[in-house]
Amino acid sequence: MSAGPYRPTLPPPGFYLVYDSLANSLAAVPPLPPSSASQFTHRAIGSGAGVLRHHPPGEYMLAELLYHRTSSAQATLFTWCSSGPVAGQWISKEVVLPFPLPSDPTYIFHADIVFVVGETSMCWVDLLEGILVCDNIVADPKFRFISLPKGYSRSWNPEHGRGRPRDFRSMCSVRGDSVKFIHMEAAGCFDGMALTTWTLCLSNSEWEKGGSFSITDMWADPTYNELKLPKRVPRYPILSLLDEEDGIVYLDVVEQNDRYVFSVNVERGMVISGIRLPPGTRRPNRIMAVEVSMHSDESQLKVGGARLYG
Structure with missing residues (x-):
């Protein structure tokens, strides 16, 4: 979660808070550097950052995915590791998001939920369309897209917004x-x-x-x-x-x-x-x-x- 009024691409004040339930402690992570992501270069993909736990317990990776301002197929994956050779700094990687060609060209993927699956995968979920999966996010992130079950995708009118899909749908890792x-x-x-x-x-x-x-x-x-x-x-x-x-x-x-x-x-x-x-x-x-x-x-x-x- 984020503290204060901070949101990615918006200027500080504020920062990320990571709760470690094993140690019963909170860690503060600084916001993305304005030189790397601002409202002029990036925009949010939807829900906030995801946290992947490392081994041994207590180590973690924080990940934030942002669209490029001018494209919904290109994005930047920002990661922050609590340990290792790049610990304590935001690392960015440019990625291409493998979305299928939409039946509605005006549709833009919007993440309603972010969660971790297993030890190396993170998922951004659009409850109207499907799941953007990032495998091997720690070492060599690779993205793929999985649609919702057949017949469950829903289009929406850009003039009236997406509605409230979380009123009637949800998803989680098991x-x-x-x-x-x-x-x-x-x-x-x-x-x-x-x-x-x-x-x-x-x-x-x-x-x-x-x-x-x-x-x-x-x-x-x-x-x-x-x-x-x-x-x-x-x-x-x-x-x-x-x-x-x-x-x-x-x-x-x-x-x-x-x-x-x-x-x-x-x-x-x-x-x-x-x-x-x-x-x-x-x-x-x-x-x-x-x-x-x-x-x-x-x-x-x-x-x-x-x-x-x-």
């Missing part, structure tokens, strides 16, 4: 080199709305369809009815990052000034839980899934999880 995609869409009417999951294996770029869960079934579930809620369309589907919660999706439901969070098992087609957030809780824009790790001692690593609201 075990190994896999990525999971969650999509919620009405089949003609709200009563036909359903959650559907897909899993992508990065090594072969193939999508596999997973389970589907009807929102009508959620409305009919005793857990939902016990809260005396009318039928409300949930938003912000988020996949749990915990291994023991494989296939669990969290949904946000708002009724007037109250906010509720439900967890559902898409594969089994069932509601797991539903809670009403305390009255007066500041209403954030969306749910965030966060995985938190901590040291129990020098020889044993204990991994836990948390769900934050932000």
Whole structure:
């Protein structure tokens, strides 16, 4: 994340903050040098920087990808390493982004989410189009593009913007080199709305369809009815990052000034839980899934999880 008003291509003040959950510490990383990236030379690709953990624990690489101001196919990859021969400085590399020819020539890839897969890959995700993958980002970065499952790409009108794809879609990395995609869409009417999951294996770029869960079934579930809620369309589907919660999706439901969070098992087609957030809780824009790790001692690593609201 960034601190202060700083954003890439904009002048300081501000900087990046990297949280090390193993050491329970924060590291400040200076902003990109204005001589390397400014509003006159570059523009943002969407979501912010990504962080790749190195070995041994505590070492990391921070990566920021920016379009050239005059092109959406050419970009600069900026990396900052916490250790090694180039530690403590921003390194830039000019790259060509291998986007497919769009059916709509006015469309520009916009990263809604950035995350790491495995130990060497970073993904920038456009929830309307697909995934820009950077393999071997530490030593020799190579970019490739993987489209969303067939039939899931969405065009948008430049005059009206992209809308809010994160209201009904999300994506995250799961075990190994896999990525999971969650999509919620009405089949003609709200009563036909359903959650559907897909899993992508990065090594072969193939999508596999997973389970589907009807929102009508959620409305009919005793857990939902016990809260005396009318039928409300949930938003912000988020996949749990915990291994023991494989296939669990969290949904946000708002009724007037109250906010509720439900967890559902898409594969089994069932509601797991539903809670009403305390009255007066500041209403954030969306749910965030966060995985938190901590040291129990020098020889044993204990991994836990948390769900934050932000």
